[in-house]
Amino acid sequence: DAKTTQPPSMDCAEGRAANLPCNHSTISGNEYVYWYRQIHSQGPQYIIHGLKNNETNEMASLIITEDRKSSTLILPHATLRDTAVYYCIVANNNDMRFGAGTRLTVKP
Amino acid sequence: GAVVSQHPSWVICKSGTSVKIECRSLDSQATTMFWYRQFPKQSLMLMATSNEGSKATYEQGVEKDKFLINHASLTLSTLTVTSAHPEDSSFYICSAQQGSFSSGNTIYFGEGSWLTVV
Numbered sequence: 564d565a566k567t568t569q570p571p572s573m574d575c576a577e578g579r580a581a582n583l584p585c586n587h588s589t590i591s592g593n594e595y596v597y598w599y600r601q602i603h604s605q606g607p608q609y610i611i612h613g614l615k616n617n618e619t620n621e622m623a624s625l626i627i628t629e630d631r632k633s634s635t636l637i638l639p640h641a642t643l644r645d646t647a648v649y650y651c652i653v654a655n656n657n658d659m660r661f662g663a664g665t666r667l668t669v670k671p
Numbered sequence: 672g673a674v675v676s677q678h679p680s681w682v683i684c685k686s687g688t689s690v691k692i693e694c695r696s697l698d699s700q701a702t703t704m705f706w707y708r709q710f711p712k713q714s715l716m717l718m719a720t721s722n723e724g725s726k727a728t729y730e731q732g733v734e735k736d737k738f739l740i741n742h743a744s745l746t747l748s749t750l751t752v753t754s755a756h757p758e759d760s761s762f763y764i765c766s767a768q769q770g771s772f773s774s775g776n777t778i779y780f781g782e783g784s785w786l787t788v789v
Contacts, residue, residue, distance in 0.1 A: 595775050606677075606764050606780040607715070614775060650714070659705060659766070659778060661715040 566590065566653040572666045575645075581638040583665050585651030588632040594655045596627060598636045600647040601664070607650065610636065641669045674698050675767045677781035684755055684788055691751045692784045694765035700745035701767035706738075709762040709783075721748045755788040762786075 568586040575581040587596065595614050599607040611618055611625045613634075618625040624637040638645055650664040674697040684690045694704055703722050707715040719740050721727040727740035739751040748767075752759050766780040 597778065599780070601715075604762070604783070604785075606675075606783040607766075609777055609779055612775065612777065654778070658717075658720070660717050661707075663714050 566594075566660070567651045567662045569649070569651055569662060569665045571663060572668070574668050574670055575638075575641045577643060577669050577671050578640055581641040581645065581667060581669070583636040583638075583649050583651075583667065584633065585635070586633045587651070587653045590631050590653050591655065594653050596625065596631075596634050597652045597654055597659070598623070598625065598649065599652065600645075600649045600667075602647045607661075608647075610649075641667075643669050643671065645669050675701075675765060675779045675781040677763075677765055677784050679784060680782060681785035682787070684786070686756055686788055687754055689751055689753045690755055690786060691749055692763055692765075692786070694748045694750070694767070694781055696746045696767040699767075699769050701748075701769055702745065703768050704742055704748040705766045705768075706740060706748075706750050707764045707766070709764060715764060718750075752786065755786070757788045760786055760788045 595612050597612040598610040601607045611623050613625045627634045646669045648664040648666050650661050676695045678693045706718045708718050709715045717730050718733045719727045719729045721740050721742040723742050723745050729735045742748040762783050764783045766778050768776050768778045
């Protein structure tokens with residue numbers, strides 16, 4: 564079973580920041596938090612991952628709480644092409660399971 | 672990190688026949704590959720974990736004799752759907768990793784393979 568909980572859907576206005584939350588209260592010390600997104604009929608696209616420090620790359624920022632029980636993926640300036648299902652995954656020792664994800668819809 | 676390629680992107684086969692899907696790690700060696708299945712409007716479901724040179728580990732409810740997985744090299748894993756039936760029609764996706772998750776390696780996914788059994 565997936566170890567994460569995400570809201571099923573979110574909307575965001577184009578050009579605004581999209582903040583996608585994820586709860587992973589049972590995360591253990593050596594587990595990383597990974598974020599992927601999937602656009603219809605394609606394989607999941609890697610976005611970002613982290614252990615306990617906040618991370619930033621060209622696509623997004625990942626904010627992990629100090630207790631590591633939750634995280635937030637931030638798309639700083641959402642575009643229509645960011646409409647997708649976003650998956651937050653806690654991965655442990657050769658085990659990567661997907662939850663239901665959050666369907667983000669970016670609106671004009 | 673690995674770039675992962677799947678082939679074919681889509682395939683149509685007759686009921687009762689077998690079909691093979693390839694998953695290749697293009698720019699690095701993948702010690703572990705994962706196979707998923709995804710039905711319309713559902714999330715990815717892990718089918719099996721494949722380690723190079725050893726037998727795959729199947730998830731509960733996944734028939735190992737029906738979904739044959741071979742991981743003979745560090746860059747190639749194959750999934751063979753044997754005696755396919757229409758209910759096997761799905762989107763099959765693989766991913767590849769080098770090392771373990773505890774090392775924080777980036778995991779990349781293939782483009783997926785659409786299987787339609789008629």
